[in-house]
Amino acid sequence: MTTTPVVRAEHLRKAYGSTLAVADVSLTVERGEIYGILGRNGAGKTTTVEMVAGLRRPDAGTVDVLGLDPTTQAAALHEQVGLQLQESALPDRLRVREALDLYASFYADPADPADLLDLLGLGAKRDTAFTDLSGGQKQRLSVALALVGRPQLAILDELTTGLDPHARRETWAVVEAIRDAGVTILLVTHLMEEAERLCDRIALIASGRVAAVGTPAEIVALAQGEQVLRVRPATPVADDALLAALAGVPDVREAVVEDRALVVRGGGTVVQDVLVALARHDVRAADVRLERASLEDAFVSLTGAGPDDPAPSLQAATTAPEA
């Protein structure tokens, strides 16, 4: 793409006391895309987008959003950037339409609240009080409020957390409709399925660093090193003989026999090479299965992160190798 990026962040860093929330994050969001920031809880996603939105000042690094510096040009930035942050709450009795009218009054040229409610499927709820909305409707209202200033960029943080699968899908459709209406979207999520379904590109964040950037397919391909091939011989072959047949095959990372089947993990051209090697040793396959990596496999393989890993600290960041 040749247009100027909507967001260009370089080497952002932010610590809270001794907790290094963001160690080194660089990212570039192009106009018109849904750009996902994917990472487990505590990876530094929210802190990253808060720096992009001008809500937090980076300890180091630079951010440019639509040609503006968020730390020194916050007012101008807020005219162009819509924010939907985690757990947004409104007064219980405020009605949907009142909330939109209130937010619209902050802008010189707001979107038409009725159009926005229709876009978000809230037209029938215009007179409903905030407290009487379902979780999904509250989330969609928070998106409507983020969009009422006709932003060029919308930042949506953990938009579907806590929603049931149906409400989640409805919300995804809304996000796509917003993108189709020309708004660039920076989407924070810890849900693989959400990132895979919605995002044009994803930055995988682990321990405050970018572990990988690409389309969902590119990220899965990056982790294709973790291909798993499972071959069941047509006639019984001794375990040792099966393993010996693989001698000299490049890119084999691990080979074991499980339940009479040869299970090989590896990268590159490991699949063809293993099948050729077996054929050379007269091992015919009754059943061959290739387990392809999912975005979730890619996430684990690229970030090395388990769901319960501790948050990084300044001390850990200086002594432990990068994830």
Ligand SMILES: Nc1ncnc2c1ncn2[C@@H]1O[C@H](COP(=O)(O)OP(=O)(O)OP(=O)(O)O)[C@@H](O)[C@H]1O
């Ligand atoms: N205001 C704060 N004060 C102190 N520590 C904080 C603060 N905000 C975040 N942290 C810590 O910084 C780290 C990164 O948090 P951050 O919220 O940016 O991550 P996240 O990826 O958005 O996680 P989550 O999805 O749980 O919100 C975590 O260890 C968190 O506990």
